[in-house]
Amino acid sequence: MSGHRNTVQAGKSNRQDAVAFTRRHFIIAGATAAGGLAVGIGMLPRAAKALTVAAKPWDGNASSPYDLDAWIAIEPDDSVLIRYARSEMGQGSMTALPMIVAEELQCDWSKVRVEYASPNRSVRENNVYGDMSSVGSHSVRDSRIKLQQVGASARERLIAAAAAQWNVPASECKAADSVVSHAASGRRINYGALASAAAQIKLAAEPAIKAPEHYTFIGKPQPRVDVPLKVNGAAQYAIDTRLPDMVYAAIAQCPVPGGTLASVDEAPLKNMPGIVQVVRLKDAVAVVATDTFWRAKQGLARLHPEWNVGAAGSTDSAQFVKEYRDAALSGTAAVARNDGDVDSALSASGAKTLTSLYEVPYLAHATMEPMNATVHWQGDRLDVWVGTQAADRALKVAAETAGLKPEQVYIHNTFVGGGFGRKSRNDEMVQAIEIAKAINRPVKLVWTREDDMRHDRFRPQAAISFKGALDANGRPTALYIRTAVGSILRSLRINKVENGIEPMAIEGLANNPYQIANTKVECALKNTHIPVAFWRSVGASQNAFAIESFIDEMAHAAGRDPYQFRRAMLGSRPDWIKVLDTVVENSNWGRSLGPGRAQGLAIHECYGTIVGEVAEITISPQGALKVDRITLAADSGHVVNPLGFAEQMEGGVIFALTAALYGKVTVKNGVPEQGNFDTYPMVRLAQAPKIDVHFAMTGGKKWGGAGEPGGAPTAAAVCNAIFALTGKRIRSLPIMDHDLSGSA
C-alpha cells in the first residue's frame, strides 16, 4: 500500500545488523499511510544500567527508614525503591507501573529498584495500596492516576526540601534525573541527600499530574525489569520456596469437582520410609513426606481414596454439549440488548437470512508453574509464599482459613509462573494452610500437572446461536445473538449476576459496534458442576470467535469483501476503522498468496483495547493446517511501555492459537479427562506463526489493557482464513476436531 514503510518488522530478519544496535534503532515508529503507528520489534536496547529487582523482591522490609511514603523510599546513595502493588506473572506491570511513578518523580530509571508492596502493610496502614489484584488487564488502567500522583507528590516534596535548604521559592526549582536544581544560582542537589528532609514535608495541596501529551518517559519502550532474573534461574517463584524444617505435600482431590472424601486406607503407606503424615481434608487427602515432593507424590499414588461424588459423577461432555446447544436455541433467556425489531427484520420479504451455531468447550489455564503454596504457620503468625494474582484477597482468605486476624498474615507474593486468571483464586493456598495446621510444620504443597489441569477453574463451555439478515443489496438489516454459557460469577459465588446477565457472558456481543438497525442479544447463563472462572480474554475468548466468524459468514453471503463489509458498518467508530485499516494495510490484505494459502480477518474490542488481526494460513493436501503469520493492529489509546504491550499482543495470540487449534477439556463420569500436555497440547515453536504488531493508537481519554485483548480475534481470523481457502466454516473449536484434508 504505502511505498515507504519506515518500520522494522517482527519476523523480518535484521539479524545481520542486530549486533550493532542502538536505542535509535529499536523503535522506529512513524505514521503509516493509514495513520497508525507501526512498532518495530526487531531489536532492543539494554539501558547501560538497568534498574534492579531482587530475586526475592518480597523479602525486603515492608518499610524502610528512607520511606517518603508507602510507595517510595529514596536512600542516601540516590537509589529509589518503588513498591509495586500488583503481581508480576509475565504481563509486565512490574515494569510499566514503576515507569508511571518515574515519569512524575523524574528519577534516573537506572537507579530504581522495584519490590513487591506488602499486603500486610496495606492491612496495617489502612489499605494504603488499595486493590492489589492483577486481573482484567487493569493494572495500568486502574493505577495510572494514583501512581502519577504518588510520583508527582514525591517530586514536589523533594523540590520543597531543596527550596527550603536553599531558601528559594520552590517554583524556581526543577527536578530531573534524580537531581533538584535551581537555575538562577546554578545549585544542584541529589535526591538521596534530600530524602530525609522531604519525608518530613507535607504538601498543602497535591500537585497536578501530567497530561499524556507531556510524558517524556511513558511511551518509550523499556526492557522488562524482571528479565535479567529470568535468564539465570535466579527469579524465585512460589514453588522455589525453601524453609528450614520444611516438609513436602502432594494432594489427591475428589476427581469430580464438588465431591467429598469418603474414606482412605493408610495401610499402603505403613512401611514406606520418609512419610510424615496423611492429612484428610473435606474434599482431598494429602500425603506429607520429609525430603522431596517426589516422595510425597509416590506415597500418595499408593493410596486409593474413596469419594462421594453425587449425581455429578454420571455427567459427561456429550450431555453438556446438548444442554448448552438447547439453551442457545430455545427456552428462556435474558435480553441484554434490543435495538429495532429483529423478528420483523428477519422475516421481512426479500431478506436473505443466515443461521449459525458456534460452540466452544471448557479450557484449562495450564500455567507453566502448577499451583503450589508454601506455608509457615506459627500459631499467631502465618507466612504464605504463593503465586497469586490478588495478594490482598489471598491475605483475607488466608486469615479466614487460619482463624487469624489479617494483620497476623504475611503473603509473600512471589514471581508468578503464569496466571491467565487461574491464580486469582488460590485453592492451593487454602489446602496448604489446612495441611500446615494439621502437621504443625512448614510445608510446601505442590499440585502435579494432572492436579492442575483437572482441578482448574475452567474457561466456561458455551454455545452461541446467530441469525442474520441482509437486504437485497447485501446490507445487513438484522443480527440476533443468543449465548448460552457458564456464569463465572455464580461459580465463584460472587453475588453480582443481575437479571440473568453477567458482563463476561455478553462481552463483545451486546456491545458490538456494528451498525445494524435491528440487533438483539440474549443471555442464558447455565452452570454445570465444573467450576469456571476468568481465563485470558474471558468472555471475548469465545465471543470474538463466534461473532467475528458470523460477521464473516454474512460478508460472504452478501458477496462483499469481509474488510469492506465490516468497515461499512463502523461509521460511528473511527478507532475501529483505524485498527481495521492499519491491519489491512500492513497485511497486504487481499493479495494473492498462491495455492493452499489464504488470509482471514477479525477484529474485537475488550478491556478497552481494539485488536484487529489478519491470519495467513497454509493447508496441505493432507489437511495439515499451519498458521504462517498473524498481522496485528491495536488501539489501547495510550501505552506505557510499547515493548511490553507488543509482547502481550504476541503472547495473547499464541495463547489463543493454542485454544483455537487444540484446546478442549472434556468430561467423563463427571471428571475432567485431559491431564497433561500430551492430551492437552500446546502451540510450540513449530506451530508458532510470525507475529507483526502494529500500533493504531488513538490517544484521547482511552487507556486500554494489554494482557487480555491480544488473542481475542485470533481464532476467528484463523477460521475465516480456513473458510476463504476451503469453503469449510469452522463453527466449533478446537480446529483439531475438524478434518481439513482434501479441501485446499
Next chain:
Amino acid sequence: MITIDVNGTQHQVDIEPDTPLLWVLRDVIGLTGTKFGCGIAECGACTVHINGRAMRSCSVPIGVLDGATILTIEGLSSDASHPVQKAWVAEDVPQCGYCQSGQIMATVAFLKDFPNPTDADINANITNICRCGTYERLRRAIHRAADLMKA
C-alpha cells in the same frame, strides 16, 4: 549412594534410585532454577545437560546417573554472560519466565549441533512449551545467540 557432579560440585545422594533427577536438584541439592512443569518430559521446563546433552530431568532417574556430569541453569555462567543468556536479555524474551531456564538450556545444547540454525532447525529441535507465547522473540534470540557465539 550416587555421586553426581552438578555445576562442578560433587554431590553424594542417598535416595531411592527411581527418584527423578529434577527432584534431587530442586529438593535435595536446592538448585531451584530447574523447574517442574509436567513430569512426563513433554514441556521441557526441567531441561538440564547430562554429560553435555540436553535432557528433561523430570524423566531421568537418579539411579542411572552415578558418575554423571550435570549442568543446570545456575552453572551456565556466573554472571549471565553466556551468549544465549545475553541474547535472551537483548531480545527481552521471558514473560512469566518459568519455562525459560529450560528453553535456555535446550538452546545451548542445540547450538552445539546447529551453529547456523535455520528457522526449520529451531522449530524441529526446540520443542519446549512456553505458555506465555514468547516464541517470536525466542526464535529471534536463538538466531542472535548463534551470531554472538561466532563473534
Next chain:
Amino acid sequence: MLVKLLFAALLILSTIAIARADEANAPEDPGEYLARAGDCVACHSVPGGKAFAGGLKMGTPLGAIYSTNITPDPETGIGNYTLDDFDRALRRGIAKDGHRLYPAMPYPSYAKITDEDVKALYDFFMKDVPPVHQENKRNEIPPLLSFRWPLALWDLVFTAGGSYVEKPGHDKEWNRGAYLVQGLGHCGACHTPRGFAWQEKALDESSSAYLGGAVLDAWLAPNLHNDLRTGLGTWSKDDLVDFLKHGHNRDGTAFGSMIDVVNNSTPYLSDADINAVAVYLKSLPANAAQAAYVYDDATTQALRGGHPSQPGAVLYAGNCASCHGLDGRGFSPYMPPIAGNPVVLGEDPASLINLVLNGSTPLVVKGTPDPYRMPQFRLQLNDQEIADVLTFIRGGWGNGASAVSAAQVAELRKSTDPTSDQVVILKMR
C-alpha cells in the same frame, strides 16, 4: 445419590485391591495366591469397580461380551456354586445353569489346573472374597449368533482336556514353570496366535506356534521363544525374572495388556515360581535362525552431528531423545532402550504405533507406581510423522526392522481412538 468412585493416581485403574492385604509374596491363603497367578481380577473387574464383580467389556469376533460377577453373592455372583459347579466353569467352560462360556474365559488353559488348586481357588472365592451384589451385563452378540451349543463342539475340537501332567525328561522346576505358563498364567491367550475359529493354535511347547507372538487388540504380544532379534533370545533367565517381578528390566518395560498382568499378577508370585516360569520360557527353542543384534553407533553420530538425513530423525531428537537418548539406549530399567529392543525389532509394528499414539497406562508394581510413563503423541504428531519417527527408530542403531507407513498409523489411530465408537475393546488380559 451416593456414588463411590475408586480413585487411582491417573484415574485409570492401576491395581485392584484384592480383599486381603498383600504384604508378602506368600499369602497364607493358597487360593488367593492362585487367583493372583491366574490374574482373575484383571478381567472380572472394571476400572473403579469392586474386585471380581465383573462387567468388563471384551470384544470377540461375534460381538462384545461382558465378564461376569465371580464374587460369592448368591444372586448375582457364584455364591450358589458348589465345588463341582466351580470346577466345571473353570476347567470346562460350563456355567452352573449349563450354558457354555465363550472362550474369552481361558478355560482351555485353566483345564490344566490341578484338582487341588481348583479346590483352593474355590475356597478363596467362597470364603475370602467379599460378596458384591452386581447384576451381570447382557452380552452384545447378535441373537442369531448367540446360540451357545456350537461351543460344545468347539470345546471338543480345541480343548485338550485333563490337568497338567509332568513331562518326563524335565526337572521339577521346569514342570512347575510349564504348569504356571500353560495353566493359570494363560500366557498363550495373548502370546499364541489364534486360528480360524479364534482358538489358540497351540496349548503347549510341542508346537512352534505356542507363544510365538500374536497381534491382539492392536498390540503385538511378542514372541516368547528364544529368537535372537524378535524373541527373548538375548534375555537371560535373570532378565526374565526381573521383568516379571518389576515390570521392567534392563531391556524393556511392560506395556499394553501386559501392564495388567504386572499390576495384578506376576510380582505377587513367589521367587521360586517366577524362577520356574523363567526356566520354562528359556527352554523354548528359537523359531528362526536370526543373527544376533549388534549396536550400530552411526545413528547416534548422525543425531549428534546435527543434520541427520531421515525425516524421522529430527522428530526423534525433538520428541523422544529426552527419555530414550540420542544413543537409543534409554535409561534402563525405567525407560527402555530402543536400540536392539525385541519389540522395536518385531515384524509387526502394531505395539510401537499404539505406544506412540496412545502412550502407556501406569505400571504399578505391588502398590508402588512406576515413576515414569510414556506420554501419548496422538494429538501432536500426524500419521506421516509417526510413521517417519517409527521408521527411523526401526531402522536406526542397527535395528534393521521394516519401515512403517502412514496408512498403518492411520488404521490404528482410528481403531484406538478413545472417542470413536469403533474403538478396539480389549479382548484378552
